[in-house]
Amino acid sequence: MPRVSEAHLAARRQQILDAAARCFVRNGFHQTSMQDVIKEADLSVGAFYRYFKSKNELITAIAGEKISQATGLLDQLLALDPMPPIPEILKRLLELVDAAAEHDGTVRIAVQVWGEAVHDPEVGALVAEIYGRVRERAVLIAERARAAGQLPPDADVTGAGAAFFGLVQGYILQKVLLGGTDRRTYVSGVRTLLS
Structure with missing residues (x-):
């Protein structure tokens, strides 16, 4: 029996993640069964379970994929010298959020994951680890901003980083729950708040 290529395995895994995301956006995390995702992915049960054993694994993989895009963008911006002003960095992150909202609606999954993290310790630990990566970078942004004079010399960079991260989450919540939230x-x- 010939070996399956890494590219094929990666494509199949992505096929499953895309199917799961469509199901979660359409029906919600709790209303989606593994059978729903298997059917959406058009795979056999055996083929599906080769990649993922639970909805928690699916949701973690989807969240990790989206957060990797955000951390990648933040890493690019942190590498710039000079680093852009904080509002510009926020604008770039929110462009990423808006692109996900318009492309496939996966921003809605973030809010579902946050709710699930409150009740499921496994999901809570994974969310803390995944989102912790973004908050770490937000603290680095605050450190660089303080060094560049964008923030006062005595600014609490840990608090500023946490607040910056909260601004992104607040935008996502408003976009999903209230609709019509305009990035600009x-x-x-x-x-205005920073001035």
Whole structure:
């Protein structure tokens, strides 16, 4: 029997993640069964379970994929010298959020994951680890901003990083729960608060 290539395995895994994301966006995390995802992915049960054993694994993989995009962007911005101003960094992150909202609606999954993390210790630990990566970078942004004079010399960079991260989560919540949240208006409001 010929070996399956790494590219084939990666493509099949992505096929499953895309199917799961569509199901979670359409029906919610709790209303989606593993059977729903298997059917959406158009796979056999055996083929599916080769990649994922539970909904928690699926949700963790989807969240990890989206967070990797955010951390990748933050790493690029942190590598710039000079680093862009904080509102510009926020604007770039929110562009990523808006692209996900418009492309496949996966931003809605984030809110579901946050809710699940409150009740499921396994999901809670995974969410803390995944989102902790973003908050670490937000603290680095605050450190660089303080060094560049964008923040006062005595600024609490840990607190500023946590607040910056909260601004992104707040945007996502408003976008999902209230709708009609405009990125330009939101970033303008942040600029006003920082001035």
